[in-house]
Amino acid sequence: MKTLNRIMNLTLMVGALVITSCDDDITERNINPNGVNLEEGNPSFLLTDVMVNTAMDVGQKGYSDPLAAYVQYIQKDSWATNDYNWEGDGWEDYYNNLRTAKLALERSQESGLIFHEAVAMILRAHNFALLTDFYGDVPYSEALRGADEDGIDLPKYDSQESVYKGSIADFEAASQMLSNNMGNLETFSASQDIFFGGDAEKWVKYANSLALRYYMRLSEKDPSFASAGVQSMLASPLIDSVDEECAVSYLGISPSDSQPSNGLSGTPSNFTRVKPCTTLTYKLQELDDPRMSIWFDAVEIATTVVAPADMPSGPSTFLEIVDGLRYINTDSLASKNLAIYSPDTWYADREAGLTMIDTNSVYVGLPVSNQGTEPYTYNLNPSPVQGGGNIHVSLMNPMFNELSGPNLKARLFSYAELCFLKAEAALKGWGTDAEGNYNKGVEASLETWGLEDEFADYIDNEGVAYEGTLEQIMEQKWIANFSSASEAYLDWRRTGLPDLEPGPFARSSVIPVRFVYPTENSTLNGDNYYSALNNLEETEHTDDVPGYIQNDTPWSKPWVLQGVDQPW
Structure with a gap:
């Protein structure tokens, strides 16, 4: 291009x-x-x-x-705060x-x-x-x-x-x-x-x-x-x-x-404040996905939780860093109100007031809406300052800190998306060869990031090898749409896939489904604006957050979602 x-x-x-x-x-x-x-x-x-x-x-x-x-x-x-506070x-x-x-x-x-x-x-x-x-x-x-x-x-x-x-x-x-x-x-x-x-x-x-x-x-x-x-x-x-x-x-x-949120055309924190989300890092790890190394940087100091006898300085030590690895004593978890992060249990652990420790040894992300107003404290950051660093959470790959580069593009329509659309259409009976198009979509995404040689091995991985479900097609399409979040969002809104939910500190228990009209529309073109509001469907979440004009909220459903079960 x-x-x-x-x-x-x-x-x-x-x-x-x-x-x-x-x-x-x-x-x-x-x-x-x-x-x-x-x-x-x-x-x-x-x-x-x-x-x-x-x-x-x-x-x-x-x-x-x-x-x-x-x-x-x-x-x-x-x-x-990653709490969906956005209009x-x-x-x-x-x-x-x-x-x-x-x-x-x-x-x-x-x-x-x-x-x-x-x-x-x-x-x-x-x-x-x-x-x-x-x-x-x-x-x-x-x-x-x-x-x-x-x-x-x-x-x-x-x-x-x-x-x-x-x-x-x-x-x-x-x-x-x-x-x-x-x-x-x-x-x-x-x-x-x-x-x-x-x-x-x-x-x-x-x-x-x-x-x-x-x-x-x-x-x-x-x-x-x-x-x-x-x-x-x-x-x-x-x-x-x-x-x-x-x-x-x-x-x-x-x-x-230039590449959005690079640290060269603005302030360095434009880059460092952006962290991988654990939803993506753990899914890629589960699938042994080679795109991990292209998108994320390895954590500077990983964390391991060990029995007291295995603490380098002895069983009474709570936490120490030795040879670039942070050790935490298992006996200290309960007394310090800590829990080891797991994709299956972390939400309930946070609701119970526990503080997360992430023991991923390579790529450590931030859980969605995990920390309220202080996400920079995650994973026991020893220097928890807004705008500061966190040696225990990964940065994005350094290429995203550049102004431009061979992989830095505004992706308006990828070949991978086209293939996944064809695969989905085939599942609906509107086209043919769902498996072939699914495989082409996976291969196209890898090729986009210079990983075409990894396809033969990756496509046979558990969870990646074709199983014939819409869930799998949409999961791989979601992964392939990395850096094309608007299309991933609109796919999720249409299908509810992948099964995403806000974290415990989000403004609402469900992800918003629309943008709010600019405030000036209510005064500059008031009659037509208020008429349009009548076509938005109120939901049980419309009033979750006060301060909106009537039902002009992120949780009111536009026509395309009315009478449809997804996304919620």
Whole structure:
């Protein structure tokens, strides 16, 4: 895939075209006297801007944003309590992208640029789909009409169903537009098309793959619609290799185009505060998964619990470090109110007020929502200071501390995801060869991280060798989606898999299922906002946390979850 090349210059060139409110008239707001007139905007530069911003949003949500903690890839040990105290973000960014995509679409149509027009349709549909993924009903049909002759300053919120199905229709229409004109398309410069280097056939496959993703997104809510769509897409060209996936390398010039939470473009603690989550570390250890060493760093000083007679300095010693290993006396556990961490018992132990000791000898993570306001104290940290270090908990692999690198990418759509979608569809009877596609998905994920030589051994491991269950497919898809947390989250929301639950210090006993609308929506577009709230379904958890407007809460169900058993 292409790197985020020339981003800074391109962004400056189109900066005047990025609008800050979905209710503004783009002909009257944010006028830059040194910018480009809207009528002169170059579609290529406009589309590059949308690609960059879409990739950075997916990348940020994928690695260190709270979504990565929601799906228990990471936890943070400072300035975040991992208790699901998050309302969500991205609303303004998505609408900024949509305004730029609309302008690119109009300029492409005016200039007869079919390739650019199709790409604009795909990017517009993707950003609308992301909006409705996270929020529910959103301004859609009237959202970008502030500059029309019948300009609408206060757009209605369209149903989530109409946004999903409208986006799918746009993916399919754009794919067909490109396919029908293949061989007669204008050039899209490789330096400007940072997704696919100007390769129209890859854009066709990407559009079809996105349509497949969103048909499957509706598979529980509207199975008849989803079934027909999935079967149609499975007969269409789709992403067919790791080389064809949409994964954009970080440029590493500024914080806005670098690996999220690196310690070089901000403060060192941006990196050190991000820790592996035990949900992931113990699952990878159980499966003997080689991706552990690629994603995590070995703990600086491991812990072992031994009988009194085996303490280096004698049976009366409680704790000591000898030759890089910390020893703890088993006789001290009860008196010190300690318990050894186990994935099966730790939650109950913490509810009982016990303090966890993690004896994993290589990769030590943080349990989800384990410590309340002081996660940096975990595993008897001898220097428990917010923002400080913890020699008894692993860091992420040092590569994540860099600005850029060969494995540091914003992964918008991986070949592994495509394979797991096909495997799941086959289990439903909508496709074929569930086992073959499952195996390809595992292999593709390993290849993505440079571990393709490990596949032959790994696929035979207990728990990895194909067993024919949805649980196993979704578990491996969850692992493969590491650094793509938004898709892992939306998969979990749709299927309830893997079986994730908040820790004992979370705000609610269940994981949230949506983002809360920006507060200003209740005043700037109040009538339409309050009308949209009527379409959210209250649940037994809606009132778990006070302070929200009516049922505009993270635990109110949008249309796609109403009448569906999952995720809770």
